[in-house]
Every structure is written in C-alpha cells, then in structure tokens.
Amino acid sequence: MTRSAIELPVTPDDRRIARLAALAIGLTLAEAAIPSPVPGVKPGLANIVILLVLLQYGWRAAAWVSALRVLGGGLLLGSLFAPGFWLSAAGALASLFVLALARHLPSRHFGPVSLSVLAAFGHIGGQLALAAWWLLPSAAVVTLLPVFAAAALTFGAVNGVIVARLLAGAASSGRQSASCIPPSAP
Amino acid sequence: MLLRAGDVGVLLAGAGLVAALTAWAWSGDRGDSVVIRAAGRIVKNLPLTHAQTVSVDGPLGTTRIAIEPGRARVVADPSPRQLCVKQGWLTQSGQAALCLPNQISLEIRGRKAAYDTLGY
Numbered sequence: 001m002t003r004s005a006i007e008l009p010v011t012p013d014d015r016r017i018a019r020l021a022a023l024a025i026g027l028t029l030a031e032a033a034i035p036s037p038v039p040g041v042k043p044g045l046a047n048i049v050i051l052l053v054l055l056q057y058g059w060r061a062a063a064w065v066s067a068l069r070v071l072g073g074g075l076l077l078g079s080l081f082a083p084g085f086w087l088s089a090a091g092a093l094a095s096l097f098v099l100a101l102a103r104h105l106p107s108r109h110f111g112p113v114s115l116s117v118l119a120a121f122g123h124i125g126g127q128l129a130l131a132a133w134w135l136l137p138s139a140a141v142v143t144l145l146p147v148f149a150a151a152a153l154t155f156g157a158v159n160g161v162i163v164a165r166l167l168a169g170a171a172s173s174g175r176q177s178a179s180c181i182p183p184s185a186p
Numbered sequence: 187m188l189l190r191a192g193d194v195g196v197l198l199a200g201a202g203l204v205a206a207l208t209a210w211a212w213s214g215d216r217g218d219s220v221v222i223r224a225a226g227r228i229v230k231n232l233p234l235t236h237a238q239t240v241s242v243d244g245p246l247g248t249t250r251i252a253i254e255p256g257r258a259r260v261v262a263d264p265s266p267r268q269l270c271v272k273q274g275w276l277t278q279s280g281q282a283a284l285c286l287p288n289q290i291s292l293e294i295r296g297r298k299a300a301y302d303t304l305g306y
Contacts (some may be wrong), residue, residue, distance in 0.1 A: 109192035117196050121203070146208040153200040164188045 017061055021068035024049040028073035038144065040087070040127065041151045044120060044159060046073075047095070051116055051163045059100055066092045083135060087127045094126025095119045112167065113160030120156030124148045215279040217294030220258040222251060225289045234258060234294075244288035251292060264288055 027045040036042060046069050054062035070092050074080040079088075102110075102118045128148060132141040222230040224242050232240070232253060239261070240251045247264035257275040263285045270283040270292070279296025 105192065109190050110196065111188070111190045111193050113189055113193040114196040117193075117200050121200065142211050145211045146204060149200075149204045149207050153197070153204055156200070157197060160193070161188055168188070 013061070016057070017064045017068070020049055020053050020061075021065045021072060024065055024069035025072040025076065028069060029076055032073075032077055038147055038151075040124075040148065043155045044123065047116065047119060047123070048159050048162055048166075050095075050099075051112060051119065051159070052166065054099055054103060054115070055112065055163070055167065059096075059103060062099065063096050066096055086134075087130055090130040091123040091127040094129070095123040098122030111160075112163040113157060116160030116163060117153060117156035120152040120159070121149070124152040213278075215296035216256065216277060217279040217281070217296045219295045220251075220253060220276075221293045221295055223291045223293070242290050244285070244290050246288045249285050249288055249290040251290075258292060258294065259283070260285060260290075260292060263290070 024046040027049060031042055031045050034043070050062050050066050050069070053065050070085070070089050071080075074082075074085040074088065079085045098118050098121070099115060102115050105114065128141055128145065217234060219231060219233045221228055222232070222240065222242055224244055229242055230240060232238070234253060234256050237252075237254045240253065242249050242251065244264075248262075249260060249264070250262040252259055252261045254275075257277045259275045260270045260273070260283050263271050265285050265288045270285040270290075273283045276283060276292065276294045279294055282291060282293040284291045
C-alpha cells in the first residue's frame with residue numbers, strides 16, 4: 001500500500017491562524033449586512049481580531065489572518081478580484097504596514113486604542129490611495145476625504161477600546177491562559 | 187486602563203487631522219481680490235492683502251467698504267434695509283454684497299471664478 005506522496009504538516013500555529021481568520025471572516029460577513037450611508041464607511045470589526053492577534057501572537061500571524069480575511073471575505077461575499085476586493089486588500093496592506101511601525105511605540109504610553117486608530121487611518125488611506133489612483137482619478141475622492149477620516153477616527157477608537165477591554169478581561173479573568181480567545185474545543 | 191497618555195495624543199492628533207482635512211477639502215476657493223462696482227461699472231479692483239478703507243459714492247450717498255487680509259465687507263451704506271452691511275465679512279471667491287438702491291456692489295474674486303456671470 002502506497003501512502004499519499006503529498007503530506008502537509010499542520011502545526012498548532014496553522015490551526016490557530018485558521019481559527020482566528022475564520023473569526024475575522026465571520027465579522028466581515030456580519031458587517032457586510034450593516035447598511036452604510038457612504039460606500040466604504042464600515043465599522044471594521046475584523047480589525048478587532050487582527051489587533052488581538054498582533055498583540056498576542058505577533059505581526060506575522062496578524063498578516064496571515066488579515067490576508068486570509070481579505071481572501072475569504074472576498075470569496076464569500078462574491079467580490080473576489082472585483083474592485084471592492086482590491087480596495088479591501090489595499091486597505092489591509094496599508095493597515096498592516098502602519099501596524100508594523102506602530103507596534104514599536106512604547107506600550108507604556110501607547111495602548112490598543114493608538115494602534116487601532118493608526119491602523120484605521122492606514123486602512124482608509126490605502127483604500128483611498130488606490131481608489132484615487134485607479135477608480136476615481138478626479139477630485140471626487142478629495143470631497144469625501146473628511147467623511148472617511150472621521151469614520152476612521154471614530155471606529156478606530158471604538159474598536160481600540162473593545163480590544164483594550166477584551167485584553168483587560170482576559171488578563172483579570174483567566175490568569176492561567178493569557179489568551180483572550182478561547183482555546184479550540186478538543 | 188483603557189486609555190494611556192499616548193492614546194489621548196493619538197486621538198487628538200487624529201481629530202486634528204480630520205479637522206485639517208475638512209478645512210482643506212470642504213472650504214471653497216478663498217478670494218484674493220475684491221471688485222467694487224458703482225452703477226454696474228467697475229470703480230476699483232483691490233487685492234485682499236492689507237487693511238484699508240474705501241469710500242465709493244452712489245446716488246444716495248457714500249458707501250464705506252473695509253478691506254482686511256483675506257476678507258472685505260461693507261461698513262456703512264445709506265441704503266434703507268442695510269442688507270449688504272448685515273452680510274458681514276466676505277471671504278470666498280464668488281461671494282458678493284449688493285447695496286441697493288445705492289448701486290454699489292462688492293464681489294470677491296479668487297484664482298478661478300466659480301461661474302462666468304451672475305444675473306440679479
């Protein structure tokens with residue numbers, strides 16, 4: 001009997017990233033159902049997961065979860081490789097880049113709220129840069145800039161507070177497991 | 187502890203950015219000169235660079251106009267309803283104050299006009 005030649009070893013890290021990415025995709029889908037007055041203005045709930053992953057497992061894991069979130073979200077929402085998908089990807093990329101720099105800020109003074117707000121501005125910046133360069137090469141984007149920036153500030157702050165609360169709750173309730181994300185069922 | 191000192195700074199900087207973007211993206215074209223007309227004829231075309239007061243005569247009397255850096259207004263006018271005085275400071279390109287029936291008008295001009303002409 002011949003064994004399968006292709007074997008993909010799955011590490012616990014892979015499972016954790018897959019589980020967190022599924023969580024992020026779930027939030028992306030839930031958020032897509034929320035009506036929004038301006039296209040592109042969304043709470044960005046998946047960024048809560050990205051931020052938690054960044055703070056607990058590092059930037060590499062966050063980048064994986066973010067990439068899988070964009071890909072999986074595009075697949076499930078039917079917008080894979082459509083303009084909206086590329087805008088989402090550009091936003092996620094810019095946001096990850098900002099986080100790569102911002103996570104080196106001294107954590108004594110800069111908490112999750114800072115990271116969340118900066119990431120939100122990065123997200124909207126990446127999206128608008130691509131939109132201005134590719135989709136709407138005119139002044140239309142400039143007119144909406146204050147709306148997007150205000151949304152980024154608001155939702156970034158709210159998401160950051162949620163992340164801070166989740167981290168504080170995890171630290172106080174479960175000292176034995178530092179993870180605020182419940183371990184998978186056996 | 188949800189908010190640390192730096193977080194407040196980031197939030198304030200973000201609010202400042204939003205305010206700056208709003209001012210930049212939503213403010214119209216700021217004017218840089220003022221055209222003063224009497225009975226439809228241009229009597230003066232002055233830049234909005236330094237403070238000065240201009241007096242122009244119309245059929246009812248003298249209209250006094252104040253110019254300051256970036257803005258201009260009608261200070262006093264003999265017209266009965268004082269509409270052009272109540273309009274206050276004009277700053278944006280295309281804004282105008284008409285003093286009727288003294289036939290004096292004030293129009294702010296910017297780098298590019300928002301429209302070719304206005305009919306009243």
